[in-house]
Amino acid sequence: MDSHARERIQNIASKKLVMEKDKSIKIIHNTYTKSRGAPELLDIFCKNCNIYVMTYQKDGLGELLRCYLDRIHLPENLQKRQFEYQKGRKNISLVCHNCNTVIGTPMIYKTENRPAYHMIKEKSSFTKHKLPR
Numbered sequence: 255m256d257s258h259a260r261e262r263i264q265n266i267a268s269k270k271l272v273m274e275k276d277k278s279i280k281i282i283h284n285t286y287t288k289s290r291g292a293p294e295l296l297d298i299f300c301k302n303c304n305i306y307v308m309t310y311q312k313d314g315l316g317e318l319l320r321c322y323l324d325r326i327h328l329p330e331n332l333q334k335r336q337f338e339y340q341k342g343r344k345n346i347s348l349v350c351h352n353c354n355t356v357i358g359t360p361m362i363y364k365t366e367n368r369p370a371y372h373m374i375k376e377k378s379s380f381t382k383h384k385l386p387r
């Protein structure tokens with residue numbers, strides 16, 4: 255199988271995963287949401303290999319500079335990191351599970367003392383979900 259064929263299959267598989275999981279996502283509304291504005295769901299992809307990395311809730315407008323751990327909805331292993339962090343585990347980089355590209359580096363957003371990833375702009379892309387109104 256050539257690399258293009260493999261990439262196509264991976265893309266189809268990752269899109270399917272996104273669509274299937276979509277129905278189970280519950281938007282988080284709390285003080286962070288209130289202070290930032292209307293939330294939207296983003297599917298974040300690795301720019302290097304185009305594979306789906308995670309579904310993220312971005313609150314309010316503006317550029318995607320940071321991804322807060324407590325706003326990751328999927329996949330489960332990344333969603334769980336916020337709880338592992340609370341239990342004392344070190345915040346680690348956000349890495350593409352397919353090609354190992356580092357997409358985000360760990361940081362604490364000091365204003366809110368909130369663990370996050372500083373997103374490396376050139377390494378990731380995203381698409382927005384259509385949310386039911």
Ligand SMILES: [Zn+2]
Nearest residue numbers: 300303350353
């Ligand atoms: Zn990748």
